Every structure is written in structure tokens, then in C-alpha cells.
Amino acid sequence: MQPAVRTNLTTSATESLRAEIVSGRWGVGERVPNEAVLSDLLAVSRGTVREAVRVLVSQGLLDTRQGSGTYVRSTVDASAALDRVRRTGLRDQWEARAALDLEAARLAALRRTPADIKRMRQLLAERGSVADGGSEAFIQRDLAFHKSVVAASGNKAMMELYDFFTVAITETIHATIDGELPEPDQQAHAAILDAIAAGDPDGAVAAVHAFMAPVLAQFERLLSQ
Incomplete structure (x- = not known):
């Protein structure tokens, strides 16, 4: 996974995560790494990761489950x-x-x-x-x-x-x-x-x-x- 560039961290983090999901790095129904791990992989703050996840949830690619984590809902990028x-x-x-x-x-x-x-x-x-x-x-x-x-x-x-x-x-x-x-x-x-x-x-x-x-x-x- 490529670190997020510094021009627009949330957008960059979102696109990096989207690319990983669409490529099949994590299958449908699979739990993605937690905020701390994603923060290290993308070289951004946990807050930026949280915003990126929120965007991908709204687009139907991820699903957050209270007390359980974040899971892949779809690997099809509807926006594309x-x-x-x-x-x-x-x-x-x-x-x-x-x-x-x-x-x-x-x-x-x-x-x-x-x-x-x-x-x-x-x-x-x-x-x-x-x-x-x-x-x-x-x-x-x-x-x-x-x-x-x-x-x-x-x-x-x-x-x-x-x-x-x-x-x-x-x-x-x-x-x-x-x-x-x-x-x-x-x-x-x-x-x-x-x-x-x-x-x-x-x-x-x-x-x-x-x-x-x-x-x-x-x-x-x-x-x-």
C-alpha cells in the first residue's frame, strides 16, 4: 500500500484504500486492519484514516460494525x-x-x-x-x-x-x-x-x-x- 501524499491527505488515503479493496487485497466480508495499522501503512493520522473509511462506507465499499471493526462490503467501485x-x-x-x-x-x-x-x-x-x-x-x-x-x-x-x-x-x-x-x-x-x-x-x-x-x-x- 502506498503512503498517502501530503497534498490532500483524506482524499489520498481514501484512494489508496479504495485501490486495495478493488484489487481484492481483502475479500468481501473480510475485516480490514484497524485504524492503527492503516495509519502506519498510509503514514497518516488515525483521524485521516477514520475520514477515509467514512467516505468508503458511504460509497458502499466498507461496512463498520460497532464493537467489531470494519469489513469489506463490496469490491466493486460503483463510482468508477x-x-x-x-x-x-x-x-x-x-x-x-x-x-x-x-x-x-x-x-x-x-x-x-x-x-x-x-x-x-x-x-x-x-x-x-x-x-x-x-x-x-x-x-x-x-x-x-x-x-x-x-x-x-x-x-x-x-x-x-x-x-x-x-x-x-x-x-x-x-x-x-x-x-x-x-x-x-x-x-x-x-x-x-x-x-x-x-x-x-x-x-x-x-x-x-x-x-x-x-x-x-x-x-x-x-x-x-
């Missing part, structure tokens, strides 16, 4: 994966979003509760347009509606994935409202909600297909030019 997602093409991001939205809508139609429907209707009514407060506010309202559909699916893993892809998904929304791609209108959004409310999983899937089709078709036209 998100950076790779952000470097993919816009079409790839839209197709990934479409896959998530399709399955979320299908499951939501099977599992939605009256409270879910009420929440989705409220968010759809509040979605409005870009003219209502500008593009950034509109994107947040639009994303809130789509996340409510995912929440109604009852699939916690899918909800985590959607949160993971939020940055990339936000960029796809930017692309539509900035004029690069056709923005699905309020009616297209309402069709998804209506199918979910009716408990029609096939209809929900069809509505999402119709929602995404103009955008994906535009990608194909742009790429064929």
Missing part, C-alpha cells in the same frame, strides 16, 4: 462504474434507461398501491413544461415522476439501479429538452400511468415502448447520416 456509464454514448444511455423504465412499468402495473397511484398522478400533474421555472427545474420534476414509477415496482434493486443511473438519465433528459431529441409529451407520460393504474402490465410496457420509440428512431436517423 458510474464514470464509465457517463462516458458511453447518448444512445447507449437511452437504451439502458428504456430497459429500466420498461421493467419498472411492468412491475408497477402488477404491484402498485392506491398510494402509489396518487403519488404518480400528483407528480405528473406537477411535471408541467420547461416554461415552468426553466430546464433544470423541469428535469427534476420529470425525473421525480419516472422515479415514482420505479418505486411503485416494489423492486428495491431496481430502485438502487435507477438512482445509480440518475446522472446518465438526467443527461438523456437534457438532450431531449435541448432540442437534440424529441421530448415525450405529457400525453405519452399519462399513457404509462394509465396502464399502471389499470393493472395492465402489457399495456404499461407498450406505453413505455411508444414513449421511447421516437427518441430511439431519431438516434438511428442521426447515426445513419
Whole structure:
């Protein structure tokens, strides 16, 4: 393990620990050395080690257990994966979003509760347009509606994935409202909600297909030019 450089000790210590975890130095479920040992290895104070561990806990790589120690929770660096997602093409991001939205809508139609429907209707009514407060506010309202559909699916893993892809998904929304791609209108959004409310999983899937089709078709036209 490389000692932390002195420019930014917490950041350097965090990255050194992250590299060791991702490389598999300690396996999932394995206890990592205590603060004193890590402090010596990194040549930093225990306080700096504590801050680095706190960062890696928040990112899902480590897990602290009261009275027991710190353990490896995952060797997959989600932050690096998100950076790779952000470097993919816009079409790839839209197709990934479409896959998530399709399955979320299908499951939501099977599992939605009256409270879910009420929440989705409220968010759809509040979605409005870009003219209502500008593009950034509109994107947040639009994303809130789509996340409510995912929440109604009852699939916690899918909800985590959607949160993971939020940055990339936000960029796809930017692309539509900035004029690069056709923005699905309020009616297209309402069709998804209506199918979910009716408990029609096939209809929900069809509505999402119709929602995404103009955008994906535009990608194909742009790429064929």
C-alpha cells in the first residue's frame, strides 16, 4: 500500500484504500486492519484514516460494525462504474434507461398501491413544461415522476439501479429538452400511468415502448447520416 501524499491527505488515503479493496487485497466480508495499522501503512493520522473509511462506507465499499471493526462490503467501485456509464454514448444511455423504465412499468402495473397511484398522478400533474421555472427545474420534476414509477415496482434493486443511473438519465433528459431529441409529451407520460393504474402490465410496457420509440428512431436517423 502506498503512503498517502501530503497534498490532500483524506482524499489520498481514501484512494489508496479504495485501490486495495478493488484489487481484492481483502475479500468481501473480510475485516480490514484497524485504524492503527492503516495509519502506519498510509503514514497518516488515525483521524485521516477514520475520514477515509467514512467516505468508503458511504460509497458502499466498507461496512463498520460497532464493537467489531470494519469489513469489506463490496469490491466493486460503483463510482468508477458510474464514470464509465457517463462516458458511453447518448444512445447507449437511452437504451439502458428504456430497459429500466420498461421493467419498472411492468412491475408497477402488477404491484402498485392506491398510494402509489396518487403519488404518480400528483407528480405528473406537477411535471408541467420547461416554461415552468426553466430546464433544470423541469428535469427534476420529470425525473421525480419516472422515479415514482420505479418505486411503485416494489423492486428495491431496481430502485438502487435507477438512482445509480440518475446522472446518465438526467443527461438523456437534457438532450431531449435541448432540442437534440424529441421530448415525450405529457400525453405519452399519462399513457404509462394509465396502464399502471389499470393493472395492465402489457399495456404499461407498450406505453413505455411508444414513449421511447421516437427518441430511439431519431438516434438511428442521426447515426445513419
